[in-house]
Amino acid sequence: MVNVLLVDDNEKIRKLMEIYLKQEGYHVLHAENGERALEVLDETKADLIIADIMMPEMDGYVLTKELRDAQFNMPILMVTAKDAFIDKKTGFGLGADDYMTKPVDMEELVLRVNALLRRSKISSDKQIRIGDMVLDFDSLEVRTPSDTIILPKKEFYLLYKLLSYPNKIFTRQELMDDIWGFDSEADERTVDVHIKRLREKFGGFSEFEIVTIRGLGYKGVIKP
Amino acid sequence: MIKSIHAKLVLIFILIILLGNAASSIIAGITTESGLMAELSSSLNGVLSAAKDIYEKNEITADDIERLYASGFISVKFYSDINELVDEYRLSAENLRAAEDRPTIFKGKSHGRFNLKIPISVVKSGDMYIVASLQGNNLMADFRLIILRYNLFSILSGTIVMLIVARLIVKPIKELISATEKIAKGDFNIYIKKDRKDEIGQLVDNFNKMTKELAGMEMLRNSFISDISHEFKTPLTSIEGYTKLLRDCKSDKERNEYIDIITEETKRLSALSGNILLLNRIENENITLTKNPFRLDEQIRHVILLCENKWSSKNIDLDIHLDEIIYTGNEQLLFQVWLNLLDNAIKFSRQDESIDITLRKAEDKIIFSITDYGTGMTEEQQKRMFEKFYTGDRSRNTEGNGLGLSIVKRVVDMHGGRIEVQSKLDEFSQISILL
Structure with a gap:
């Protein structure tokens, strides 16, 4: 069972989130502020935390910092009315994984929780499973029951990134910054070249596909 | 303490005039007066020696000489009795001895309000004492009074002028005061x-x-x-x-x-x-306005990605041509501009239609343009589209609140840019931002 801890001083909001999250099959824990959240975590394990920022006693920033300092590395999703850029920056800086501003669309919240948990599993397992196919981050291998392909570092990271966030479109620049680094001499065509090579290598695979979105970039699509 | 600037100005001015006049009248009094007295004394002596000479020639009587000088500024008088002279001018017989040989200056009678003693000249001729004195008027005696009157007049007129001038200087300040009071009250x-x-x-x-x-x-x-x-x-x-x-x-x-x-x-x-x-x-x-350089094309790509849900659910075909452009501006606010424009374009597009988005550089301008082939706008709508809370068609139940485009306009204005709109009802709307 997956535990989601809700930290918000508004009971109605917590109840609303609980209804949506329960429909998705998650088990929900409640805390009305940061202090209470730490108490709950002493007794129960949480796989994900949804925290408000503005709360009495201990706010969301302090809670996030305390948790990260104590080596808790479950995903933290901040949900708050504070929508200035600086607030987001502070939140991410302290170790939040995602940020949503109120008013929050509950369906989107659920989608994000799903994505965060999937990514958290990917990062703790260090592998991605798609059907019978496994991408192993440590060995840079793509394994299927019939075959094992070892990829050059950059190609593997590129594929891993695209398949970690299936259906999400990445611009060339984002992929560049993420895989080659900000200061890299390589230009965006390098991304195209690597995508081309990946397509050549995995053209025969039925598990996934790399799709070009004209004018925008690429996305990884997992085939049903 | 005196609190009004007007009173202070007038008071200071009066003080300055008073001090200045006092100093000037003292200096003028001393210099002019002593000069005048010396001049007078030598005239008196001159007249007296001439009168003495004429008298001693015995060609003309004392009476005639007296008459001769009777109508001048300086009169000449003969005294046969020394006591009469002593009494009239309050002189002592002792002192008069100095006048035996030549014309000698003595202090005369007191004149005028300041008891100024106008000098007289005395000489002895035979038994007679001849006295030359300033003709019996108060011209000299009023000298100080004249200076005083002049000063008083200048103080008076200066003060009056100052009262008016100071009022003129202070008037706008007083107006400002009452104006600020009104503003403080919200008017x-x-x-x-x-x-x-x-x-x-x-x-x-x-x-x-x-x-x-x-x-x-x-x-x-x-x-x-x-x-x-x-x-x-x-x-x-x-x-x-x-x-x-x-x-x-x-x-x-x-x-x-x-x-x-x-x-x-x-x-x-x-x-x-x-x-x-x-x-x-x-x-x-x-x-x-905080500005920093950033990749404009990349930012627009992110905006398009953010709206992916909306355009993909309407199955809208995006035609995107974004040249690589680095622009220096406020990143956050411009993000909102593209977001609002794209949001509108999607909102006014129908199912399966397309939207063109281009970004290019032309000479020294950066041109962003977004075209949708949806509902289009009437001329009236085009004219009013940037007004706050204006939503093209009130009867239609669209999501907007009429703030999006006024935000766009505001931000573009802040960046010194321009917005161009072309539209035809039920055909297309093209909005271009020139930065």
Whole structure:
């Protein structure tokens, strides 16, 4: 069972989130502020935390910092009315994984929780499973029951990134910054070249596909 | 303490005049008076020696000589009795001995208000004492009085002039005071007439500019607040109404309809509060617009990705041509510009239509343009599209709250850019931003 801890001083909001999250099959824990959240975590394990920022006693920033300092590395999703850029920056800086501003669309919240948990599993397992196919981050291998392909570092990271966030479109620049680094001499065509090579290598695979979105970039699509 | 500038100015001025006049009259008095007295003494002596010579020649009698000088400035008198002379001028017989050989100056009688002693000249001739004195008027004696009168007059006239001038100097300050009092009470309809170009004139000028700005802001705020409260109350009313209907609703079809309306109105409220916060931030940013260089094409790509849900659910075909361009501006606010424009384009597109998005450099301008082939706009709508709270068609139940494009305009203005709109009803709308 997956535990989601809700930290918000508004009971109605917590109840609303609980209804949506329960429909998705998650088990929900409640805390009305940061202090209470730490108490709950002493007794129960949480796989994900949804925290408000503005709360009495201990706010969301302090809670996030305390948790990260104590080596808790479950995903933290901040949900708050504070929508200035600086607030987001502070939140991410302290170790939040995602940020949503109120008013929050509950369906989107659920989608994000799903994505965060999937990514958290990917990062703790260090592998991605798609059907019978496994991408192993440590060995840079793509394994299927019939075959094992070892990829050059950059190609593997590129594929891993695209398949970690299936259906999400990445611009060339984002992929560049993420895989080659900000200061890299390589230009965006390098991304195209690597995508081309990946397509050549995995053209025969039925598990996934790399799709070009004209004018925008690429996305990884997992085939049903 | 004297509190008004007017009184202070006048007082200071009077003090300055008093001091100046006192000094000048003392100096003038001493120098002019001693000069005059010396001049007079030598004239007296001269006249007296001449009279003595003539008299001693015995060709003309003492009476005749007296008569001869009777109508001049200086009169000559003969005294046969020394006591008479001593009495008249309060001299001592002792002193008179000095006048035996040659004309000698003595202090004369007191004259005028200041008891100025006008000198006389005395000489002895035979048994007679001849006395030359200033003809019996107070011309010399009034000398000091004249200076005093002159000073008093100058103080008086100076003070009167100063009272008027100081009033003129202080007048605009007094007007400013009463104007600021009015502003403090919330009345911004003030204009101070300006008829001078000095520092106070500049102050008045700037003050007028300030009140005009304040009045504009106040008007904007008032209409804004009334617009906002209207925009808030309308969806709240329908939410409240439909929620109540929902309680007693029996048919599923109606219930779903009410729920859809409530959801839509809630979204409208969400968008509204978000936009109001943004507008507030823009107003604050306007004071100090922070700018930094960034990749404009990449930013637009991110905006397109953010709206992916919306365009993909309508199956809209995007035709995207974005040249690589680095621009220096406020990243956050410009993000909102592209977001609002794309949001509109999607909103006014129908299912399966397409949207063109281009970014290119032309000479020294950066041109962004977004074209949708949806509902288009009438001329009236094109004219008013940037007004706050204007939504093209009130009767149509679209999501917007009429703030999006006014935010776009505001931000583009802040970056010194221009907006061009081309549209035809039911054909297309093209909005171009030139930076």
